[in-house]
Amino acid sequence: MNFARAHIMVCGGTGCTSSKSPEIAAEFRKQLEAAGLADEVKVVQTGCFGLCALGPIVVVYPEGSFYSMVTIDDVKEIVDEHLVKGRPVERLLYHEGADHHGTVHSSLNDTDFYRKQKRIALRNCGRINPENIDEYIAFDGYKALEKVLKTMQPQEVIDVVKASGLRGRGGAGFPTGNKWQFAANEKNDVKYVCCNADEGDPGAFMDRSVLEGDPHSVIEAMAIAGYAAGAHEGYVYVRAEYPIAVHRLNIAIEQAREYGMLGKNIFGTGFDFDIIVRLGAGAFVCGEETALMTSIEGHRGEPRPRPPFPAVKGLFGQPTLENNVETFANITWIINNGPEAFAAMGTERSKGTKVFALGGKITNTGLVEIPMGTTLREVVEEIGGGVPNGKKFKAAQTGGPSGGCLPASLIDTPLDYESMAAVGSIVGSGGLIVMDEDNCMVDIAKFFLEFTVDESCGKCAPCRIGTRRMLEILNKITSGNGTLEDIDRLEELCEHVKANSLCGLGQTAPNPVLSTLKHFRDEYVAHVVDKKCPAGVCKDLLNYSIDPEKCKGCTACARACPVGAITGTVKEPHTIDTSKCIKCGTCISKCRFGAITKG
Amino acid sequence: MAKSTTELQEMREQMAGQMSLRVEDKNAIRVVVGMGTCGIAAGARDIMRVIVDEVGAHNATHVKVIMDGNNKDAANAPVVEIHVLGKDTVTYTKVDAAKAKQIAAEVIGEAK
Structure with a gap:
């Protein structure tokens, strides 16, 4: 293979893929071929760069030029200008600041977005081709596994993880080293390592990005965990809604087996370890560790009471070490760079x-x-x-x-x-x-509660019934029928649901309500007492009206109104029939004179 | 095929030069080849190929070959500049294949 002088990294994460990044990569190959550069410049499909709003992202090395929102039509220009003549295409380079019109940096590490970041779990995302184990190995991949298997005792590995101060990244923040210790302490022939990739929090997608951009880091860490705890089999529970992640994980497992990084007698040390992938149907509750294990076992995903904790009696009733994807993604870095380097980052009790x-x-x-x-x-x-x-x-x-x-x-x-x-x-x-300022905090609390009501598995009454009653009270408040007593009752109910639910889902479900009540109680009171939504979001509390002084009678609003609620003659002030109005806001966006107000 | 420790280490060494392209390193020696229209017309493309191949063959991870689209000195093209952080830029003019090899050997030597 020729030594390529430039690498074009095209993001292959879910976000960029849906805005056609695979087609863009193909177009790059085609245009490079046409320009006679095919053996000088390499096109690499890689993981997520993080700046998903501006996808598809393309980065050209060695300059590190960061192109955003690239379209297929832009590819030829990048090839002709940047790769043939060495002139980065200014127009497509990432501009920082509001609305992306600010400074241009030639290299991505100089941008405000990246400068303060320290990528450890995401270290290989955007740097390697996740479907090529060789590239992972080139960046010290499987070095940690080898070091652990050949030079360390299981207890030493656990001590390193403990010393790093790493805590569970899935949510609860439990010290990872202790979790490993509990699983290792159990005397049992069969133990399991389990990776929680059932990322259900709306808006969070770091686990998906790690699996899509660097699946080997999770595989390697699971094998290390297996060695430390005395397990020979690992399960990854990942939601079926992450097809790219599942696809790349399967490729990575296959390649790792081929290279002998998974399977029997790894590195000739006599240690066996293999990984099985299980797909979940995307239930939020399955991110809870015991529900996840129940689901892997083939049952309906419902949590089990703890204790016994998974480290004692987990998957298939055996001791199980369970960590989240991002937690695992830190492990090899810690082994390679030492726990001190990891513990040097972060705060007193939250490291890394x-x-x-x-x-x-x-x-x-x-x-x-x-x-x-x-x-x-x-x-x-x-x-x-x-x-x-x-x-x-x-x-x-x-x-x-x-x-x-x-x-x-x-x-x-x-x-x-x-x-x-x-x-x-x-x-x-x-x-x-x-x-x-345009967000109503009561509405936000309602949004999250609607989610938990939907996702409650129904096993325990406090969560199944309690969250629904809470939502009913919130609906009463946002529709203008609430009373001050409702707020008190809501708060009381929150405490009960929190204290009595079986698993983390129910125990934490009241949090959005409690914290908005704590910090934005005045907004709740405004809904109840003044029957107003200060942010202008809750439709039942809004009334649209036309200021006759400002209205010129242009009829734009009347023509736009989908329900014919606005009437008036041309060049005369119009009026809104509030009984017909559905508060869609179309008239406001059409009015050029600022004559329509809501409140 | 299961890989042995030595095989893995060999893979890492072989790929180091290629993969270092993707790691930003402010201390890297930057070999800038003038690739404007005049540069290309004067054969800068071949010159760059020679340097890239040399760097690749020696796995010189601290050398980055970069193209520059500006025509600084069209009369003396192809132009090759060596940038090292904290040092004055060294400029070579009218570079031919033999000179390019020499330049490459020099920066690789320096990198080691």
Whole structure:
């Protein structure tokens, strides 16, 4: 093979794939062939770069030129200008700042989005071809497994994980080393390693990105965990809605077997380990560890009471070590670089980095990996590029439907397990949804509760019935029929559901309600007492009206109204029949004189 | 086929030069080849190929060959510049294949 002077990395994550990145990669190959550069320049389909809002992403090395929103029609220009003549196509380079019109950086590490990031779990995403084990090996892949099998005792491996301070990245933040120790301590012939890839938090997709961009890092870490705990079989439970992740994971397992990194007698050390992939149907509750195991066993995905904990009696009734994808993705880095290097990042009790999925009202939607303890302000304002359209930051929801919100007054809170718990939220699996002044917090609480009501498995009454009663109260409040007593009753109900539910789903379901009540109680009161939605979201509390002083009688609104609620003669002020109005907002967007108000 | 430790290490070494392209390294020696229209007309493409092949053959992970579209010195094309962080830029003009080999040997030597 010829030595290629340039590599074109085309993102092959789910986001970019749906905006045609495979076709773009094919077009690059075609255009390079036409330009006679096919053996000089290599096209590589890689994992997620993180800046998903601007996909499809293409990065050209060695310059590290970062192209965003590339279309098939742009490919020829990039080949002709950049690869033939060495002139990066300015027009397509990533521009930072609001609305993406700001500074251009020739290299991606200089951008605000990447500068503060420290990619460990995502280290190979965007750097290697995930379907090629050789590229993983080139970046020290399977070195950690070899080191562990040949030079370390199982207890030494566990001690390294303990010393790193790594904690579970799936949500609860339990110390990983301790979990490994519990599983190792059990005396049993058969044990299992289980990887939780059932990422269900709406908006979070770091596990998917790791599996899509670097599946071998999870495979290698599972084998290491197997050695440490004395297990010879591993299960990956991944949702069927992640077809690319499943596909690449299967390819990776096949390649690892071929190279002898999985199977019998790995590295000639006599250690056997293999991995089985199980697809889930996408139920949120199956991300709960005991429900996940029940589902792998072939039963309906329902949680089991703990204790016994999975480390004692887990999958198929045997001791099981269960970790989340992102947790596993840190393991080989820790073995290769030492636990001290990992523990040097982060805070006193939250070590290392965490991947957050930025979403909602934020300029740079996507995945960011930051040292624990980075403040919410740094993430939102610097890495995230701030709230778009000149709106004000109102709150951020962390931890999805199990988490809580942080209001603007707490924007300097460090993102780590302790600080988040102290303000009534959680790190969770790392979903981070930003809200601006146009978001109604009661509506947000209702949104998350609707999700948990849908996803409650129904096994225990507090969750099945309690969350539904809570939702009914919220609906009563947002429709303008609530009373102050309803707010108190809602709060009381939250405490009961939290205390009495069987698993994490129910125990955390009230969190979005409790935290919005804590930080935005005045909004609840406004809905109940004034019968107003301050953010103008809850339709039942809105009334549209036309200011006769400003209305010119242009009829634009009347023609746009889908239900014919607006009447009036030309050049005379119009009126809205509120009994017909469905509060869709079309008239406001049509009015050129700012004559229509809602409130 | 199961891979042995030595085979894995060999793979890593073989691929190091190629994979280092994707790692940003501010201390890398940057060999910039002028590839504007005049450069290409004067044979810069072949010159670059020679340097890239040399760098590749020696697995010089600290050397990056970069193209530059600006015509700085059209009369003296092909032009090759050597950029090292904290040092003055060295410029070679009217580079031919033999000179290119020499330049490559020099930067590779320096990198080691």
